């Protein structure tokens with residue numbers, strides 16, 4: 001007589017539940033009649049929950065905005081349909097060996113003493129953003145975030161964005177991520193009894209290392225920007241897998257507030273620390289981007305970096321890194337960061353002086369000269385080469401302007417050497433070189449004498465240049481051998 005009636009419980013997306021109902025007096029299916037109107041699902045409702053999950057009407061399972069109490073979701077969920085738990089609350093529930101597809105626990109889900117054990121998360125996205133965890137254990141143990149569809153890159157994210165967690169020590173224990181992006185930016189993580197620990201290892205699938213969280217070879221981005229955490233953070237990478245470099249977003253994190261931060265054998269070529277404090281962070285055997293033989297940070301685009309605030313931020317980071325490495329006795333690393341710091345400072349000078357006079361100012365800035373002459377005190381070859389050049393150039397000058405060696409005859413070719421090359425020319429030039437060297441050895445007026453105005457002026461200039469270059473050379477040597 002009547003057409004089959006269906007459950008008219010309104011789901012979160014505006015559609016109705018639609019499961020067939022038989023008893024005429026009801027308007028909801030067995031499951032929805034039980035959770036209506038308080039929207040609370042208790043342990044005794046489990047059989048109905050099971051029945052609800054099994055029947056497929058919508059193509060997805062909507063368990064949004066429900067408060068689950070002591071519910072055991074063991075083996076209940078399979079990966080056939082997307083599962084929505086948006087804005088739901090879980091009190092002492094357990095998910096054991098469940099398989100989720102496109103699991104969404106978004107919109108401020110709350111997990112009180114709720115655990116995921118041996119679960120697998122599949123599909124395009126696994127969303128725990130804005131969730132809150134409160135637990136005596138790790139909420140996720142032995143779980144795998146194995147997202148499929150790696151060809152659609154933006155659909156393969158494990159998200160713990162802005163999640164809050166007060167847990168025993170860590171949010172994860174022996175968990176694996178095989179997604180394109182692991183996003184936990186804005187995560188507030190706090191240990192209950194200890195300050196807590198966050199242990200990230202990036203490695204191959206078969207490396208079953210004892211740690212809290214393993215990010216596998218498919219992870220292209222790890223986003224921990226603005227994370228708030230005070231325990232021990234470890235980021236490791238097995239050295240034989242050193243070429244793998246996920247983009248690490250570690251911006252605006254106060255690493256100095258953590259008990260310890262260690263980057264061990266990590267490939268940090270695409271790592272961004274902008275806005276973070278890294279003075280006490282430990283870097284062991286890490287790989288960095290290099291330019292001209294010196295390390296640099298990700299986000300340092302060299303001369304292309306025209307944004308002044310960006311460059312200023314780089315200067316701040318490089319100063320921190322320099323002090324950090326110096327305090328740990330790594331003077332080679334500290335030297336690299338010193339070079340990059342000065343390089344960024346030079347870029348600031350370049351950026352501030354634009355226009356015609358700016359060009360002049362840029363060309364002869366003190367820092368530019370410092371770079372040219374000794375690579376900011378990092379090179380001792382360069383001042384040595386400059387000293388040799390000064391010696392040689394001034395030899396030529398004295399050769400043509402006149403000098404006398406040890407009170408002997410005055411040699412002066414007066415810019416017009418006699419045609420042809422004779423033995424005496426060569427001998428006189430060697431004398432000029434000796435004279436030039438004498439000036440550099442502060443012997444002008446003693447072993448070598450100048451008579452003309454121009455040669456006297458040249459000797460004074462040569463003396464000044466020597467007085468600048470020799471200390472630069474000695475400083476660079478000292479830096480070198482202090483290491």
Ligand SMILES: [Zn+2]
Nearest residue numbers: 007017029032
């Ligand atoms: Zn229903």
